Amino acid sequence: MHGGTAAERARSMARSGQHFLQIPGPSPVPERVLQAMDRQVIDHRGPEFGRLGREVMDGCRSIFRTAGPVVIYPSSGTGAWEAAIVNTLSPGDRVLMAETGQFATLWRQMAARLGLEVEFIPGDWRRGAPPDVIEATLASDRSHAIKAVMVVHNETSTGALSRVPAIRRAIDAAGHPALFMVDTISSLGSADYRHDEWQVDVTIACSQKGLMLPPGLGFNAMSEKALAASRTNRMPRSYWDWAEMLKPNANGFFPYTPATTLLYGMREAIAILHEEGLDAVFARHHHLAAATRAAVGAWGLEVLCQEEAEHSPVLTAVMMPPGHDADHLRKVVLESCDMSLGAGLGKLAGKVFRIGHLGACNSLVLAGALSGVEMGLARAGVPHRAGGVAAALAVLAEPGDGGLRTQERHGKAA
Amino acid sequence: MHGGTAAERARSMARSGQHFLQIPGPSPVPERVLQAMDRQVIDHRGPEFGRLGREVMDGCRSIFRTAGPVVIYPSSGTGAWEAAIVNTLSPGDRVLMAETGQFATLWRQMAARLGLEVEFIPGDWRRGAPPDVIEATLASDRSHAIKAVMVVHNETSTGALSRVPAIRRAIDAAGHPALFMVDTISSLGSADYRHDEWQVDVTIACSQKGLMLPPGLGFNAMSEKALAASRTNRMPRSYWDWAEMLKPNANGFFPYTPATTLLYGMREAIAILHEEGLDAVFARHHHLAAATRAAVGAWGLEVLCQEEAEHSPVLTAVMMPPGHDADHLRKVVLESCDMSLGAGLGKLAGKVFRIGHLGACNSLVLAGALSGVEMGLARAGVPHRAGGVAAALAVLAEPGDGGLRTQERHGKAA
Amino acid sequence: MHGGTAAERARSMARSGQHFLQIPGPSPVPERVLQAMDRQVIDHRGPEFGRLGREVMDGCRSIFRTAGPVVIYPSSGTGAWEAAIVNTLSPGDRVLMAETGQFATLWRQMAARLGLEVEFIPGDWRRGAPPDVIEATLASDRSHAIKAVMVVHNETSTGALSRVPAIRRAIDAAGHPALFMVDTISSLGSADYRHDEWQVDVTIACSQKGLMLPPGLGFNAMSEKALAASRTNRMPRSYWDWAEMLKPNANGFFPYTPATTLLYGMREAIAILHEEGLDAVFARHHHLAAATRAAVGAWGLEVLCQEEAEHSPVLTAVMMPPGHDADHLRKVVLESCDMSLGAGLGKLAGKVFRIGHLGACNSLVLAGALSGVEMGLARAGVPHRAGGVAAALAVLAEPGDGGLRTQERHGKAA
């Protein structure tokens, strides 16, 4: 039942015990969520489903921190990207994006394929989207040709967190009416995010990162302004159409068959997040990220992200010393320690590896993961100093509120 | 964890034991499939995933009975409808569809929204798509303006099975080059279907019916001709793009994060289908359907589908006597017997109820389900004769190959 | 993972869908209970375990209807039989038992092995223990040599329910100080039972019948009188020792490692019973049993139990016509309908088959089960009339309180 030939299976199982899944998503699914999903499907048009649907949609709002609607698609996060575009923009529309890394680049490709004209602020993949450039660009767009500013909150390929409130202020400072769309695919549920307070028009998310679910759900939260745009824009659409979703959603139902078992899991995942408290969740991830950076520093390696205020609480991308292949290290770690690390993507392939510390990660899991990296660096012959784990433990042993202060800076003062 | 307020939960749980989910999909998920899915996610770019992906894709081919590719989307079946269209057709293209029921009507709406011009062969919702009308229509389309013939194999809203081989012969008889697209959303895995042998160009399917999985996966199988069309058609697309899927699929991977846990389940579901043998599976469903029709006849009620050769092996829609509301009956059955029946859809709302006997259904489950209908008819005061269950048992007690012969007629001689 | 060779597995899985487990225990485990058990173990000496233990023990008391202690062993019900004996009696003690069937006979064998002298009231395996004979026997035991009256509440081998309140009155009428021990192994949770009100001294039970759990837990509920006996009796014991259990139990803990996952399930099973309400649960089982007897009568077959007031709500044993082998019928039913029926045990081997309708059984499951029996009788060539299922449906369609009245007679007036 675990696939492959018997021989392959024997090999893959020759390692004992728990796999460490330390990629920046999908993140490990908590036992309670797995348990909630391990259940027969129900009639998606019956009364029990209506209660489930309403509960999940209400819960979503609390996580996106919005009083408005959140639509849930059976899709990946990529699908939610497409939904955001086809519901609000029209062929030929001009949009402003920022090259924060591989996922910003892929979203730009999608936008182009769907007929948009993309102005792409260049970037070096080592920091978030630049509020000042955004402001200047919008200010110079006197004709308001730019219809949307589209930003990736947490660049999963680099570990840089764009400062969404600062970008909001940049748009406002330019007095520009563009829609503001934010991809929170890898940040939602692990990094502070506030759809309403930050006046985002469309927030894009998915299930398998901070929400601690398996992949299979995509989300759009939308403002009144975005809904208004959706009533007049001219992109053909059917599956992704918000209006079709919102009608039955009002009673907890969906226009087509929803992914029932993932919704069971979602209800439980939302409960878990609220039991810990969202602020505590975000503080935990800042703490884990700070410990990870301490380890990287102690190893004498370099963190990819170069902006102190933009270090991701979700993942840390680590640069390899020149001449050393990150994918070789990852292979060594997988085979000797049964841990999966994230690969470098796009132009970073082979040059960085990524350590995920999102979702249900906690201190001891992180300590185990960093131990695996430290042993792997030695086994793979990568030049480094020992002591990374010890440095991380020193951070983890602290009360754990330093990270939160950084986060508050983002949310309130950045 | 089972949702709702404590009071609601107490109420919903006040019924003991097993719920009978007899809607025409989602169908009950076998325990082995639930078990296979109850498992931690893995790195979707790692070697174990590659093996899983290849195994599932190979398995898909065996179920669609094609040597060509099958792409798997995180989506509902509706998404797979959209994928079929946007990959092969261009805005303004003319297509030929047949009004077999509610789902044909919804697919037509989608086609119109995506910019197609639909010629819709009218129907009375009591039979499959008419091969003769299709042939005549195509024959008169000298300019080959019609780019695709799009048919629903099993109309989930009515319980009529269109004769796909006969339609294929109709297209060929007219010498028409239109693509042939077939929606097997509720038939695949429960009714005989042969993508290659019947020369279908695009087959659309989903996970939660004959494949016995929870909802969340959509499928497209495609012919060489369809692939060729996809290289030149002019529908903007990104999420659904076949070319993007097929590249990584070759190694068992996906262009974006796939719905891992559903793929675990899919591997097991395919194994279950092959252990029984596809022909035995189809014969079983014909047998269950024949028993259901015997019950309906004994009750003195009328089966909606009026073509003997087009009775669905997947579900049976039953007409209510005039003046009696099907939804009231369904409510009575749900509350007194803890069984979910399918509602009448669209213009059939309140006029029919639908009994699903697809997927993992077997003789005793069907006997239990028909018992629930018989008791419900009495409780709801619907005029009927007793003895439906007895009539069904008489059919179920037969060796069980009569149904198969009907099916063979479809596949080989119709 | 489903065992056997690949070929065996293929064969065993060639049947589709749901197995009907209609033996009189283990009974089918509800999905919620399976789900609750599908969880990592925890420290059996930590605070979370203490809460679990207390919750389960409190819940047990509510099911046994006692204010006193209930001890829980990792064991089968057989172990709980042994525990009852070794904690209260001494080698050479005389006890009074009644030959109600195979399980009474096995309990007597155990008593003899453990050094007791058993007076065994003979019986024909077609009724419960006789209160009048018990009264007469005790009355003539002037020296009070008899130390315990030991009765099986629901004889799982025959489907006869002994009238415990009447036996209590018989003991009282004889003015006899014997301990009163009752085996509720197959009745607890499906048939009305009241440890305190009926002044039972030791109640023996297990997990896999009315409690709807997998096998693996045995129970003893005990009166003050039984506890007093346990302080002076002279049977060597260690594992089963009540005193050792009761000390840590006070805080929710156990003297040795308990069967944690079954306790998870037990918490959920108790919640399910209370959500429905114990009285409603018992009424349901009376109703199901009445329907089953109606089917047996319509088939022209005979129910083994011959006392109207002692028909079991838990199972119905059906006599085969002379010359027909019950085990052949069971084999035919298993192979053609994928249903397990209970075998005749001991001297009833081959002569009866038993239909379980305990635990989570409901109307439609029973209707499916009886359908399987009716088809099996035909397939196996057993002389019978059709119409059993129809007769059962007629009973099941009634409001469903008739059974309860019978039960109340037991509890209050019998």
Add this chain to the structure above:
Amino acid sequence: MHGGTAAERARSMARSGQHFLQIPGPSPVPERVLQAMDRQVIDHRGPEFGRLGREVMDGCRSIFRTAGPVVIYPSSGTGAWEAAIVNTLSPGDRVLMAETGQFATLWRQMAARLGLEVEFIPGDWRRGAPPDVIEATLASDRSHAIKAVMVVHNETSTGALSRVPAIRRAIDAAGHPALFMVDTISSLGSADYRHDEWQVDVTIACSQKGLMLPPGLGFNAMSEKALAASRTNRMPRSYWDWAEMLKPNANGFFPYTPATTLLYGMREAIAILHEEGLDAVFARHHHLAAATRAAVGAWGLEVLCQEEAEHSPVLTAVMMPPGHDADHLRKVVLESCDMSLGAGLGKLAGKVFRIGHLGACNSLVLAGALSGVEMGLARAGVPHRAGGVAAALAVLAEPGDGGLRTQERHGKAA
């Protein structure tokens, strides 16, 4: 469903992610085993069960390394202790035991309760049973009054592993006919053990330690000599009676209802052990234990076990500095790191804590666990040096065969 009041539950869940269960059993249950158990029960007298039973019993033999029978009880390990005694000895028999720690002491208490006369070789709880004292004691027992030598292989309370082959040689050297009984409750499946080769007469084990199952199964493997003894000994018994078990076991069945779901899990657990290979499993545990001791040494703390050749591969007990309470440390670790450590038992209460590294433990889990101890020592203000985790990593990064050599010394030369 996770128990307690809502408030308690919120508190207990306020910690994110994975709990580290590092007690010396129950050990964490691998996902594959949980998955295998998450399945409906089956008829315990039907053909599918027979296959399951035979498979599990064959598998047991391969783990105990015996060609003889292994009986499986629904019980804890304590029950298996009792079974070993009541099947082979008679009231008043003299037995020789060694005070290796709390569990040896408890076993001795049980023996005394069951009427045996125990000669208890005193010990300081810091080493295994002494072969030389055993040899001398037996040699001086000219009348062969001693009927059994009973030894705990791995003292779960201390982390000392008795040298079973050396004790076997001691018995042989004394030319003494006593039965040799070994408790492998916490060693089987994690430490090398060979029932036949080491000529053990009764081996006692349970499910929740090296076998990686939840608690609920107890085991006895027995030699021909033990079986012979069981035919003439004079302890009353019923539940534990080997003869009753062995008859139905021959066909894969049990004399009373077995704990079906644990047997499902057992089949999978045995498969996991064989996929890794027993020798590799044992080497892994030696390696993990060596790393743990390295950490303890680096912290400047003392390992309880003082014999180099008797360090347990299953757990490591660590002595607290005088004036520091181990239970306070454990509480701090549980609350701050969500890790459960083992308490000091009996006379070691508060003086030691125990780190389990048995069962499915691997390098990264151990690294996480030791990180939790290191942070906990700091938080609890226990005097220690940092650097324990670093020292452990240095050991873990080695090829990992050193431990195995120690083990081979036990098995072959000790």
